[in-house]
Amino acid sequence: MGTSRNVERRTILKAAGATAATLGLAATTGCGGDSGTSADGTVTIRYAWWGGEPRTIAIKKTIALFEKKYPKIKIKPEFTDYEAFWEKFQTQASGGNPPDVFQNAVGFLRKYDKRGVLMDLKSQADAGNLSLENFRNGVLANGQVDGKQIGIPVGANTMALVIDLKAFQKAGVEAKFGWTWDEYFAALQTIQDKLKIAGDTGYFSIMYLYDLYLRQNGKAFFTDSDLGFTEDDVTQWWEDGYKRVKSGLVADPKKIEQVKPKSGLSAGLAASEFTWDNFSIRYEGEGESDYGLAPIPTTDGKDTGQYLGSLMLSAFSGTKHPKEVAQFIDFMVHDPEVGKIMGYDRGILSTTEQYDAFKPADDNNKGVAAYEDEVAEAGALGKITPHPSGADVIEAAFLRIGGEVAQGTTKPADAAKALFSEAKAAFAG
Numbered sequence: 001m002g003t004s005r006n007v008e009r010r011t012i013l014k015a016a017g018a019t020a021a022t023l024g025l026a027a028t029t030g031c032g033g034d035s036g037t038s039a040d041g042t043v044t045i046r047y048a049w050w051g052g053e054p055r056t057i058a059i060k061k062t063i064a065l066f067e068k069k070y071p072k073i074k075i076k077p078e079f080t081d082y083e084a085f086w087e088k089f090q091t092q093a094s095g096g097n098p099p100d101v102f103q104n105a106v107g108f109l110r111k112y113d114k115r116g117v118l119m120d121l122k123s124q125a126d127a128g129n130l131s132l133e134n135f136r137n138g139v140l141a142n143g144q145v146d147g148k149q150i151g152i153p154v155g156a157n158t159m160a161l162v163i164d165l166k167a168f169q170k171a172g173v174e175a176k177f178g179w180t181w182d183e184y185f186a187a188l189q190t191i192q193d194k195l196k197i198a199g200d201t202g203y204f205s206i207m208y209l210y211d212l213y214l215r216q217n218g219k220a221f222f223t224d225s226d227l228g229f230t231e232d233d234v235t236q237w238w239e240d241g242y243k244r245v246k247s248g249l250v251a252d253p254k255k256i257e258q259v260k261p262k263s264g265l266s267a268g269l270a271a272s273e274f275t276w277d278n279f280s281i282r283y284e285g286e287g288e289s290d291y292g293l294a295p296i297p298t299t300d301g302k303d304t305g306q307y308l309g310s311l312m313l314s315a316f317s318g319t320k321h322p323k324e325v326a327q328f329i330d331f332m333v334h335d336p337e338v339g340k341i342m343g344y345d346r347g348i349l350s351t352t353e354q355y356d357a358f359k360p361a362d363d364n365n366k367g368v369a370a371y372e373d374e375v376a377e378a379g380a381l382g383k384i385t386p387h388p389s390g391a392d393v394i395e396a397a398f399l400r401i402g403g404e405v406a407q408g409t410t411k412p413a414d415a416a417k418a419l420f421s422e423a424k425a426a427f428a429g
Contacts, residue, residue: 041072043324048078049103050085055345062338066331073324086392093117096318100325104151104314106142110389112314118150119315124326125149131330134352137376142310142384151312152329155347158306158372158381159208160277161297165290167191167271175294177378181213184297188249191271198251201264201273204241205402207395208309209274211385213237215305216298220385227394227423228385231416238405238412245406253406262286276309277371278347281364293371306375307384311346348372390426397422 037043049059056079063075078099080088086108092098098117112118124130132140135153143151163175171194173187188199203209211221220228244250256264265273266287272294283291296304313332315325332338339354344365349355360366375381401419404410410418 037321042074043072043321044074044076045100045319045321045325045328046076046078047101047328048085048089048099050080050082051103051345052081058341058343058345061341062332062335065335065337065341066328069331070324070327073328075328098316100316100319100321101313101328102316103154104312106151106309106312106384106387107391107395109143109145109151109314110387111392113145113148113150114389116317118148119317119319119322119325120148120150121152121315121326121329122149124322127323127326129323129326129330131334134334135350136348136352136355137308137381138383139308139310139350142308143312143314151314152333153310153312153350154333154342155278155344156308156310156350156372157276157278157347157368158308158375159212159274159296160280160371161272161274161294162265162280162283162291163272163294164265164268164270164287165292167195167197167289171195171271175292177295177374178301179295179297180301181297181299185244185249188271192249195271197268198270199249199272200244201251201256201270202241202245202253202402202406203250203274204237205399205406206274207398208276210234210237210398212296212305213299215382215385216300216303222386222388222391224386225388226427227420231413231420234419235412235416238402238415241402242405242408242412245408250406253403265291276347277368278344280368284364293367295375302380304375304380305382306380307382308372309347309384310350344368388427390423390429393426393429394419394423397426 047063049055059079060077063077067074089098089102093112093115109118121130122132125132130152132149137156139153139156142153143149161175168175168187168191171187171191173190175187185199191197191199207221214220214229214233219233222228241250245253251264251270255269259267259269263273263283263286264270266283268287268289277293280291280293296306298304313329315322315329319325334351334353336353336357339349339357342349343358343360348369349358360369397419401410401415405412405415
């Protein structure tokens with residue numbers, strides 16, 4: 001994750017930004033249900049993911065490599081943006097016709113495992129069709145639920161603070177490993193006083209950041225089956241955030257909305273923004289300043305609460321071709337050439353074969369790798385917080401309700417009650 005002692009030297013982001021364009025669903029000869037076996041024994045399996053154009057171009061190259069190695073297995077691609085992906089997947093899963101292989105994330109594992117959609121891939125590993133070896137930094141555990149391996153990580157990432165390096169330098173403030181939240185907000189106050197811009201784009205509606213703050217204080221956003229904090233906890237979090245909006249330390253949410261899809265940081269509305277480290281390429285492409293990865297603020301000057309998250313590949317429990325599906329996943333997470341093609345698009349490569357094969361040439365990817373290495377070396381990484389069924393719904397609710405607090409349309413205490421009410425419904429669903 002972040003650089004600690006020398007943000008500018010180690011993690012300046014200089015890569016050209018990836019295009020923000022997203023693609024619609026791939027044209028196909030029919031809608032779902034056409035995975036099968038042809039007369040000559042060729043098997044077709046469906047593979048679905050979300051992401052922008054660079055990811056789609058790279059994944060199609062990896063599919064071509066796989067089909068060359070396994071000429072009797074054909075891959076039918078389906079791709080879209082994040083929101084449309086899960087809307088479509090929900091419909092497909094309800095109809096018993098999801099893709100054979102699909103991109104997944106921790107917030108959806110228990111939800112679809114509960115519905116019987118996800119295959120336990122340990123059986124395919126036992127059969128020799130999929131290796132569960134050589135995963136870095138314990139990230140394989142991210143795909144485990146109740147003793148089952150229902151997701152195979154393709155990459156790892158962690159939360160980071162992206163800063164406008166020029167703004168921090170002009171204000172004479174430094175992002176240091178182990179700094180506290182008080183020191184972070186004091187630095188932002190100095191930036192506001194000297195440069196007349198906000199310090200942060202709007203930190204307090206980001207569920208994963210609040211999770212880190214809770215973890216720093218002995219709690220967590222989720223337990224295995226519930227929320228891991230109280231209404232009073234989140235009320236205080238949102239009250240503090242709203243006060244900083246009113247004071248100008250946090251950017252005006254209306255202005256943030258006006259510049260979307262551009263980030264408020266790259267638009268020059270604020271000097272910092274919390275996000276996942278592998279998302280950081282966007283800022284250099286969008287903005288006119290220099291940007292770097294900085295450490296997450298702490299409560300005690302040491303513990304950041306950080307962990308490695310990951311994108312994963314999962315398989316449909318009802319696929320007609322479990323062996324071929326497992327072979328495909330194995331190829332996608334272990335083959336060195338696939339690692340060279342994908343790079344860090346979905347996070348730091350999760351297996352040693354791919355991590356060793358990809359040698360980043362640009363400063364952005366070098367910076368992300370250095371950030372995660374330094375966080376790991378500092379002993380800051382813990383285990384990922386459990387995500388119960390319904391976590392995806394609650395994440396969306398936290399973002400929406402936090403936005404209402406920022407706008408001043410919902411009082412923090414009322415927002416906390418609304419969040420807990422929606423969480424109760426999500427857990428029951």
